[in-house]
Amino acid sequence: xxAIEIDPLAVLRQVFIKVLDEQMFLFAEDVDLAEAPAVDxxxxxxxITYHGYSRGELYLALSRRFCRxxxxxxxxxxxxxxPASVDLDDAARELLNMTCGQFMTAYFGEEPVFDLCPPQxxxxxxxxxxxxxxxxxGLSFMVDDNLILLSYTPEA
Amino acid sequence: MAYNIVxxxxxxxxxxxxxxxxxxxxxxxxxxxEANNGREALExxxxxxxxxxxxxxxxxxxxxxxxxxxLANDEVMSxxxxxxxxxxxxxxxxxxxxxxxxxxxxxxPFTPECIRDVINGVLIGDPDGDEGIIEIG
Numbered sequence: 001x002x003a004i005e006i007d008p009l010a011v012l013r014q015v016f017i018k019v020l021d022e023q024m025f026l027f028a029e030d031v032d033l034a035e036a037p038a039v040d041x042x043x044x045x046x047x048i049t050y051h052g053y054s055r056g057e058l059y060l061a062l063s064r065r066f067c068r069x070x071x072x073x074x075x076x077x078x079x080x081x082x083p084a085s086v087d088l089d090d091a092a093r094e095l096l097n098m099t100c101g102q103f104m105t106a107y108f109g110e111e112p113v114f115d116l117c118p119p120q121x122x123x124x125x126x127x128x129x130x131x132x133x134x135x136x137x138g139l140s141f142m143v144d145d146n147l148i149l150l151s152y153t154p155e156a
Numbered sequence: 157m158a159y160n161i162v163x164x165x166x167x168x169x170x171x172x173x174x175x176x177x178x179x180x181x182x183x184x185x186x187x188x189x190e191a192n193n194g195r196e197a198l199e200x201x202x203x204x205x206x207x208x209x210x211x212x213x214x215x216x217x218x219x220x221x222x223x224x225x226x227l228a229n230d231e232v233m234s235x236x237x238x239x240x241x242x243x244x245x246x247x248x249x250x251x252x253x254x255x256x257x258x259x260x261x262x263x264x265p266f267t268p269e270c271i272r273d274v275i276n277g278v279l280i281g282d283p284d285g286d287e288g289i290i291e292i293g
Binding site (some may be wrong): 018019022023032074075076086087090091093094097098101102104105110111112113114115116117118153 | 167168169173176214216219234242243244246249250265266267
């Protein structure tokens, strides 16, 4: 743990905004989840676990539409030009992978060593997302009218 | 002179971004191969001559460290410059790969300018590696 008490969510927020900006040229705005618009489209959940100096997990929920947006941004093409063979989950996994890697050093420092497990992505049913949203205790953003949820759960 | 390059990363998105960045960098690229992990990279590297390897660290089947170790222990392939492109930013990891002869370490997310500078430094600037590892990000 860092010597000084630092809010990990504050660090995570800064890291995520930076990664979105630098890698995908997108700007995230904080949003109060209670006031965020309802979501009525397919959603995905991405998780990445880390171990080593300490253990924990990062979680990211985003729409399938946003997966397409970040894929296009990463590849430098319009969404309509993304080849059909491209795995739209890949950009989402890599977004969380980069966020996690940057978060590790930003929060824990450059000395501790961590191993990151490959990120996992799966679809969320409407009911699953509604329940996730209801109990969510993390960060929420709007990016190009897309609701994004991001959380950090250290292992006790 | 055109350079033959291998990109090793389990993310197709990252491989595509790197490919595009390489072409935008102005460096003459000859053969450009992609691998999903270290094991696939070794199959490619044993089948032809390559001038540079970009590799991630965290990959399934064979990770970047294992790939670097295998190349270091091969009489011929140990001469191929390696650039690590990784989310890992620990100083220990950077020192670990530096000790194994890695020429540059780029942290994700990276900009096209970062990759261009690395290529210039590794392939064109100082082929003997006297400047030590180039760290970006």
